[in-house]
Every structure is written in structure tokens, then in C-alpha cells.
Amino acid sequence: MFKSKKLFKSNNASKETKFNEEIDNLSSCTDVKNFMIGPVFGTKNKDIPCAIIQFINKVEAPNALKNQEKGVTETEVTKFKQMQNLLGMCVENTNEMANTITTSFNVQDVMKNIEQMMEEEKARSNSNDQEQLFSDFKENRETIIKKIDELEKIRSTKVEKFEHK
Secondary structure, rough: OOOOOOOOEOOOHHHHHOOHHHHHHOOOOOOOOOOOEEEEEEOOOOOOOEEEEEEOOOOOOOOOOOOOOOOOOOHHHHHHHHHOOOOOOHHHHHHHHHHHHHHHHHHHHHHHHHHHHHHHHHHHHHHOOOOHHHHHHHHHHHHHHHHHHHHHHHHHHHHHHHOOO
């Protein structure tokens, strides 16, 4: 589905040559009768799916008419196509939130390190050794700049990975 970018449905999974139980059935269901599987596209890239969704073993309504079509119907296919964009936006938003949370934790860690260095600096400032104080200050300043650069690299890498998806 990922390569073909097309929705596929079958009401006879056991005879379906395109359905491989080991690959296509990641659920705990051991007797797949019918299924529908298809790509989900996000808003940022309409050419590459951001997810694949699969429905298996449609449950028939208890009051279904005897002459009513059984299994996966064109109605379900239409409903799935209507959901594709919404599901894609949900996947993208979840990825964006995860990146934001990760960046926030990284910034928090850097801020704690800065606070700790400032406390150490304050403790040293009580001593009379100004040369050592100045040297330590320069070293701490360089460490802070390196930490901020590392954070920026991590953030930009995650943004690039997200945009390539």
C-alpha cells in the first residue's frame, strides 16, 4: 500500500494473493475474512503516505437486510477516503507535538545546567581569586554556547526528519 498509494479491499482474505498474513495482519486476529487497507496522506506531502491504516473483519449490523451487501462495501471505501486527510493531519500534529515536547525538555536541561553553573560561579565569586573567576567564567560561557548549538542541531535535525516524512 505504501508504494502503490492505493486503497485495497477484499471480502475473501484467505484467497487474496496480495494479502500476506505475516505482513498485513499485525493484529491479534487469527481469522481474517475481509479487510480494507490504504495509505493516509498528510497536508505537507501528498505524494508519500505518513501512515497506513487497516480495517479487518467488518462486523455486519444485526438488523442488516438479507439482500444487503456483506463485507467491505463501496460505502466503506468512500468513508475511508473521506477520513484520509483528517487522519493524516492527526499523524502530522502528533509528530509535531512530539518534536516540540522533546525540544522543550532539551531547553529545560540546558537551563538547569546554566542555573547550576551560575550557582557555582556565585560560590566562587566569594573567593578573592579573580583570575580563576574570570577563567571559569569564560569556560562556562563557552560550554553554554556549545550546549545551545547542540540543541539547535538536534532541533533542526528533527524538523528536517519531520519535513521529509
